[in-house]
Amino acid sequence: MAEEAEKSIRVRKMFGAIAGRYDFLNHFLSANFDRFWRQACVREVAKRLPSGISRIVDVGCGTADLSLAFSGMGPVFGCDFCQPMLRIGAEKVSKKHIHPISLLGADALALPFFSESFDVAVSAFVLRNLSDMDQGLREMRRILRPGGVLGILDFGIPQNSMMAGLYRFYFQKILPKLGNLISGVNGPYGYLPNSVESFPPAGELKRMIEDAGFRDVEYRLLTGGVAVLLVASC
Numbered sequence: 001m002a003e004e005a006e007k008s009i010r011v012r013k014m015f016g017a018i019a020g021r022y023d024f025l026n027h028f029l030s031a032n033f034d035r036f037w038r039q040a041c042v043r044e045v046a047k048r049l050p051s052g053i054s055r056i057v058d059v060g061c062g063t064a065d066l067s068l069a070f071s072g073m074g075p076v077f078g079c080d081f082c083q084p085m086l087r088i089g090a091e092k093v094s095k096k097h098i099h100p101i102s103l104l105g106a107d108a109l110a111l112p113f114f115s116e117s118f119d120v121a122v123s124a125f126v127l128r129n130l131s132d133m134d135q136g137l138r139e140m141r142r143i144l145r146p147g148g149v150l151g152i153l154d155f156g157i158p159q160n161s162m163m164a165g166l167y168r169f170y171f172q173k174i175l176p177k178l179g180n181l182i183s184g185v186n187g188p189y190g191y192l193p194n195s196v197e198s199f200p201p202a203g204e205l206k207r208m209i210e211d212a213g214f215r216d217v218e219y220r221l222l223t224g225g226v227a228v229l230l231v232a233s234c
């Protein structure tokens with residue numbers, strides 16, 4: 001328990017320290033692929049929903065890029081436990097959105113929403129940061145109505161061994177140095193490759209999502225497996 005609380009505090013502090021440079025670094029270090037992955041998430045989730053307006057929750061919304069990407073589908077509630085990330089997100093959503101986006105401080109492990117109150121729950125690059133991934137998935141399941149859709153986006157490791165080698169070289173040798181240099185903070189961009197290496201592969205994530213009570217879990221490897229997108233229904 002103390003270990004879990006310690007991880008939460010560490011993660012929150014880390015994102016607080018880099019919040020001001022997070023968006024720039026996200027787009028720069030992923031060569032803008034992150035935008036394409038978020039759009040892929042919107043498309044795959046939308047395929048499972050009837051047309052019309054949906055109520056969406058973006059768990060660990062950070063600076064609200066995924067909330068913005070989903071705001072064409074209906075009102076979005078973005079929640080995150082790091083206030084500096086939310087503040088940057090709030091500036092962005094005040095400028096452009098289609099349906100309303102509300103951002104609030106909340107812990108992904110104890111979401112402040114009634115059960116079965118959303119049509120869609122999405123979360124990008126968050127799961128591997130949680131001190132209890134199963135609890136995070138159970139919370140998203142709890143707040144989704146029957147027939148609701150889950151969309152999870154995160155980093156993976158490419159399956160092709162040559163690409164995996166290049167990717168590991170970039171992730172372990174280049175990205176931490178660039179990240180530390182640009183963010184001006186030592187540490188967070190060294191944590192990223194470690195957290196990705198210890199993150200379960202797509203097949204195992206699929207099983208975890210099923211164990212949390214979802215059905216029809218499908219996954220797609222994006223950009224050769226650099227990112228993985230999982231979609232499931234309730």
Ligand SMILES: C[S@@+](CC[C@H](N)C(=O)[O-])C[C@H]1O[C@@H](n2cnc3c(N)ncnc32)[C@H](O)[C@@H]1O
Nearest residue numbers: 015060061062080081082085107108124125129
């Ligand atoms: C890598 S960022 C991703 C942000 C955003 N989803 C995106 O796509 O850019 C991870 C975010 O998850 C948030 N986070 C991590 N653990 C959390 C928790 N237990 N509850 C709420 N937010 C959490 C962090 O504060 C951070 O903003």
